[in-house]
Amino acid sequence: MNFASDNIVGASRPVLDALIAANGGAEPAYGADGPTRAVERRLAEIFERDCAVFLVATGTGANALALSALVPPYGCAVCHREAHVIDDECGAPEFFTGGAKLAGLPGVGAKLAPRTLAEWLASLSPSVKQMPPRALSISQATECGLVYTPGEVAALAEIAHGAGLKVHMDGARFANALVSLGVSPAEITWKAGVDVLTFGATKNGCLAAEALIVFDPALAEAMPWLRKRSGHTLSKGRLLGAQLQGYLANDHWLDNARHANAMAARLAEGVTALPGARLAFERQANELLPVLPRETAERLRAAGAMFHPWSEASLPEGERVAPHETLVRLVTSFATTEGEIDAFLAAARG
Structure with a gap:
């Protein structure tokens, strides 16, 4: 994960x-x-x-x-x-x-x-x-x-x-x-x-x-x-x-990119279905920046998931990250599997 x-x-x-x-x-x-x-x-x-x-x-x-x-x-x-x-x-x-x-x-x-x-x-x-x-x-x-x-x-x-x-x-x-x-x-x-x-x-x-x-x-x-x-x-x-x-x-090279993008789309769909989660930006390639409840992010880290917190400097007008939330970046690759994504989402749901 x-x-x-x-x-x-x-x-x-x-x-x-x-x-x-x-x-x-x-x-x-x-x-x-x-x-x-x-x-x-x-x-x-x-x-x-x-x-x-x-x-x-x-x-x-x-x-x-x-x-x-x-x-x-x-x-x-x-x-x-x-x-x-x-x-x-x-x-x-x-x-x-x-x-x-x-x-x-x-x-x-x-x-x-x-x-x-x-x-x-x-x-x-x-x-x-x-x-x-x-x-x-x-x-x-x-x-x-x-x-x-x-x-x-x-x-x-x-x-x-x-x-x-x-x-x-x-x-x-x-x-x-x-x-x-x-x-x-x-x-x-x-x-x-x-x-x-x-x-x-x-x-x-x-x-x-x-x-x-x-x-x-x-x-x-x-x-x-x-x-x-x-x-x-x-x-x-x-x-x-x-x-x-x-x-x-x-x-x-194009096949690899298509796979990475498809995995990002699958991940984005699952993340937006999590309670209290949303995407700060539309998913367009193989990166997504969701706003997660802090407890969800902590639960994911405790389960071994790895991802980076992200800067809020370029958020769209009207988008704010509340004190109980955190902005993170998730990136998929040519080697990402559906199983990894499903495990990540299961851990997020607890």
Whole structure:
């Protein structure tokens, strides 16, 4: 009954099989291997255009590298104030950019609204006393489990580009958002104005593999050197490539995300049927944020259930967590079973 996150389980069988298959023999080092080249071609097919692909082992590395290519040391990147890049990465973006700043804005459900972004940009002074914004970073899905539609991404990107900013999408749960929306990868990224995408895989079936996808060729020019000097160019790069080969083959990545989302929908249905429980936000991907009676949360923990309490900073207008209640986050994965969900709900009911 562990719903703390979707990175708590190991890798899926197709990913492991691909990794074992790539382990034998010799391959060129530092990403010049066959599996990595195959993944680059496959991602170009998936996104319906040529793009520069850089494989790394962690999402933190991918996000920090992306922002280091977009923001100079004297600049800043704007994001939601609860975004992973500003709240959970120990200053890695600031470190990789050489001192650039992250500016966090408010928004319901950890989503940025176009008006919020436009008003913030308009409020800035051209004075050298302030760091100029150079990038917008949005999370897909957000820390509250909500997804940006293609229209919402396009609206934000239009404002950002109009102000001279590049657009980065942190897609740690990109697959979950994609299957929830039912659109193509291209529609939700470069066609909507995204310049750089962190294509997450570790949370959805890989052991440790992420792809930094750069749609703007000019932005990709420095990336090989940025990745190398940051320590994220693996000598045995084929082990990253192999994971993503297995992940992408036969749409396995989408099947994993569909399963995780379906399990979240089942869990959401059961949680909302509990006495005194409700969802703070509509369940859209594989995360849900229920408001539970404290006694229910304590009963679940006593039964061995694992989950995290969550911030109330981005709640919708009119939603309040009473003293006898608690807001928590529950996350399902590609490996979540119906039995785990049923056991969780049984424990909640006591």
